[in-house]
Amino acid sequence: MIQLKNLGFRYSGAERLALDGIDLTVEDGAFLGLIGSSGAGKSTLCYALSGIVPHHYRGDFYGEARIEGMDSAEHRPEELSRVLGCVFQDIDGQMVASVVEDEILFGLENFGVPRDEIEGRVTQALAAAGISELRGRLISELSGGQRQKVAIAAITALRPKIIVLDEPTGELDPRSSRRVFETLKELNEKHGVTIIVVEQKIMLLCEFAKRLAVMEEGRLILEGEVPAVLQSAGRLEAAGVNIPRVTTLARALREEGLYGGKLPLNLDEGEAMMREVLRPC
Ligand SMILES: Nc1ncnc2c1ncn2[C@@H]1O[C@H](COP(=O)(O)OP(=O)(O)O)[C@@H](O)[C@H]1O
Ligand SMILES: [Mg+2]
16 A cells, blocks of 8 residues: 655755655555646656655655655665656666666576576566567667567556556557556456556556546646546546547537536447447427
8 A cells, every 4th residue: 555645855956846745545455646847747757656756856845755655765775676666757767787688587587586486477477568589689689669679567466555657658559558558457457466557648547547636736736437537527628638529529528518418438438438429308
């Protein structure tokens, strides 16, 4: 479980707080999507969850972050990483090996995974990320999207209790992006891994996440189940957050008095809405 209490952080030299009074509890087994416009503090929140804030970034730190009961101010990021694995937005800063296979092996060995389990975990993580054929390649020769998949495979292979991913599909096409979310779903459902993911592709996120947290200027302005949060569409738009277009359409139809049903969150539900709207009287 993650417990954030009045969490605040101001980067050294910055005028305003990057995190401002965040209160949030993330239960075991959650699948939480984190959204907000650029500069809202999403990456800084990921740093605070992994302990990089306050241990590696200079600044003023307030409040408390507890990860599986460990106070992040008292436990080093290396220690927190035993339970919380993070795929950061800047993946290149996080790669340690030069060959793909070694990147995944290194983590598993560090984690003390039994030798006879390691080979299976590497093969499975590469296959799940769709990069089995990249196993012996040099990371420096890969594209941004391929490197992103390696970083995801390296963390998912470890199966920590909690996985935090900061815009993991930023360099990926729609098909690969979906594949990442399918992998996260399997980890969440089969292995009970808690997932926290920052994602711009709102439609994809809403399909897989169970809850959404919305940030604006360092503050957490909304948190709850996906449909409930999307109901506050006006508030989301004011915060500069994209909402699924089908949801925007539904709101417009409601305002015109043409639709009174529930807000559709994906294309199938959108189709059902349009059938209702267009049904002959
Ligand atoms: N290393 C840093 N030093 C100083 N300010 C930073 C640093 N990283 C981010 N910030 C500032 O903190 C705020 C939140 O940034 P960030 O967490 O990266 O937002 P997001 O990930 O939502 O785009 C922004 O105002 C940004 O300019
Ligand atoms: Mg960011």
